[in-house]
Amino acid sequence: MSSWKTPDHASYDIVLIGGAMMGSSTAFWLSQMGYHGRVLVVEMDPSYANCSTAHTNSCVRQQFSNELNIRISQFTADFIRNINEYTGDERVPSIHFQTYGYMYMSGDTEFNTTLKELASLQRSLGAETEFLSTDEIAARYPFYDLDGITGGSINTKDEGYWDGGTVFEWFRRLARERGVEYCQNKVTGLRRVGGQITHVELASGESIACGQVVNAAGPRAATVAEMAGLALPVEPRKRYTWIFSAEDPLDRDLPLTIDPSGVHVRQDGPRTYLAGATPDHDPAVDPTDFSMIDDTWMEKAWPAIATRIPAFERIKLVTEWAGHYAYNVFDQNAVLGRHPDISNFTFLNGFSGHGLQQSPAMGRATAEWLMHGSYRSLDMTPFSMERIVEGRPYMEKAVI
Ligand SMILES: Cc1cc2nc3c(=O)[nH]c(=O)nc-3n(C[C@H](O)[C@H](O)[C@H](O)COP(=O)(O)OP(=O)(O)OC[C@H]3O[C@@H](n4cnc5c(N)ncnc54)[C@H](O)[C@@H]3O)c2cc1C
Known part of the structure; x- marks a missing residue:
């Protein structure tokens, strides 16, 4: 496809696959936390017309069955109400919350x-x-x-209801202004050498070297995981x-x-x-x-x-x-963090219909993980891939 763009550089510290709500939240939080490395967001459809984010109902609830999901939504509410403080930017308008x-x-x-x-x-x-x-x-x-x-x-x-669309726009805008590069391209393969992804392969033919890769591909997450030889039950x-x-x-x-x-x-x-x-x-x-x-x-x-x-x-x-x-399909909950077999491939997947409201917390957690190798605010380890590999569901019963 002729509209694919070549990234500005041949190598990046972090490559995010998918630039909708989850990818952009992570990009925003990396910039907000002062990450100095080079970050690339590869997004195959910058119109975002077909992603989940474009089809959402944009609601947030505290009525979950799982304590961590409740805490995540409480952070969302705080983030919505205090978005200027969280972003440090007075231009961000107040977010409609009904x-x-x-x-x-x-x-x-x-x-x-x-x-x-x-x-x-x-x-x-x-x-x-x-x-x-x-x-x-x-x-x-x-x-x-x-x-x-x-x-x-x-x-x-x-x-x-909350206006997730405006938050999405500001996640993207702030990430870009602070140096995150968004590139219209499609990830078609991941080059894996042992327990490392070394390159991200693009539809335009380039291979981009990467320090870390994040799978933020929404409903296409299992296809991206397969590129790394991993099974993901999404x-x-x-x-x-x-x-x-x-x-x-x-x-x-x-x-x-x-x-x-x-x-x-x-x-x-x-x-x-x-x-x-x-x-x-x-x-x-x-x-x-x-x-x-x-x-x-x-x-x-x-x-x-x-x-x-x-x-x-x-x-x-x-x-x-x-x-x-x-x-x-395993337990209707998010899959976050690394796969035990690959040290630099991070999941940000499987939100099962409650991802929009989780995006502020999930992006923040993923940025913490990428920068520090651990979670610093909410502990998201119950969402790790290990539970799936070991067959231990972390159920969310309240799925709509
Ligand atoms: C009908 C409906 C109602 C919903 N209602 C709610 C709700 O009320 N509250 C709530 O919290 N959540 C809701 N959700 C869920 C929420 O919308 C999603 O969890 C959230 O938008 C997921 O964001 P995402 O970034 O993970 O995925 P997406 O928005 O799907 O983004 C993934 C992106 O990755 C890109 N991509 C995929 N593969 C590649 C590739 N190989 N190369 C490059 N780019 C790629 C895609 O183009 C896409 O832009 C709803 C979802 C639907 C469908």
């Missing part, structure tokens, strides 16, 4: 118990998750039809999003409501709402497949939404899209 919360609905007493346990874990870490009876839900959100619902949990502190899985307008908008913000059917819906604009669902048949797909060919909307999503919120019987579909989760 904290209507997530409403996890339960349809049986067993799940009630799980939600209560999780709420108590989340509260012990500073979240404000409450378990509500159906009467309490009805009093706060009278628009729901609660037939079949036995309770629900909600947290309206630091949970809801698959591109298709996820649908629909935006609709309501003839009779609700009289208050709709929390991101997760129905027992798995369908979710939240406030988007003043009269528009965003819904999402997992197709019932959910195989690994080609990362170029964005088709909306199945009937998930008509057969699954809209019926569930209109049943739960009767006002949504009169709606108009405004737009829809398919995107890809980088889905970790």
Whole structure:
């Protein structure tokens, strides 16, 4: 392809493969931490039209089942609120953060118990998750039809929608201004000599020498890992999003409501709402497949939404899209840090649908790892590749 660009240098201290949210967060944090080495971001699609970051729903929650994931989201909230201090740059605008919360609905007493346990874990870490009876839900959100619902949990502190797109732009912009080079090219191979990657091979034909390599290739992460001879249990899985307008908008913000059917819906604009669902048949797909060919909307999503919120019987579909989760089939959690067999290949993968909100913490952790060989703020070692190699899942149960 003639639009490939040749990097400015023949060798770099760090090469990041993929320059979307995770690659750019890492590039930003390296620059923020004063890294002096030469950093190259290789990105095959600088329009970012097809990456996960472009198809996200951009929500953040504290309602995870895993303590580390809760702490990561708490850092995200702090980062969003104090972005000028974190970036040291007054030009960065304040980031829109709409904290209507997530409403996890339960349809049986067993799940009630799980939600209560999780709420108590989340509260012990500073979240404000409450378990509500159906009467309490009805009093706060009278628009729901609660037939079949036995309770629900909600947290309206630091949970809801945030403007991840603006943060992405500033990650990129600040990294570039501070000397990180972004190059439009595709990594087609990795030259491995024993336990080291020595060169990154580009679609344009060049081989670039590298000190360290980071796999930030999103749903294509397993393909990049394969180039180093490594297996990574991360698959591109298709996820649908629909935006609709309501003839009779609700009289208050709709929390991101997760129905027992798995369908979710939240406030988007003043009269528009965003819904999402997992197709019932959910195989690994080609990362170029964005088709909306199945009937998930008509057969699954809209019926569930209109049943739960009767006002949504009169709606108009405004737009829809398919995107890809980088889905970790092993334990639905991130894979971070090095592979035991290769000393300079770093994973930043497998975010399974919660990567946008994790990007500030994951980029910071990866920059720490690259600079110091250890984590300095949040300890991310539970996400290491070792757990996969050794068959020890580090589960995240709350995956939407
Ligand atoms: C429908 C949907 C809804 C979501 N909603 C949420 C949400 O509400 N909250 C949340 O936290 N997360 C959400 N996510 C997940 C989140 O969007 C992702 O986890 C996050 O954007 C991942 O960023 P990334 O940089 O790892 O991957 P990507 O954004 O996919 O970027 C990977 C980049 O690598 C590049 N690349 C790949 N291979 C190569 C190569 N060989 N050479 C050069 N470049 C390469 C690609 O071009 C791409 O730009 C959602 C995802 C989807 C699809």
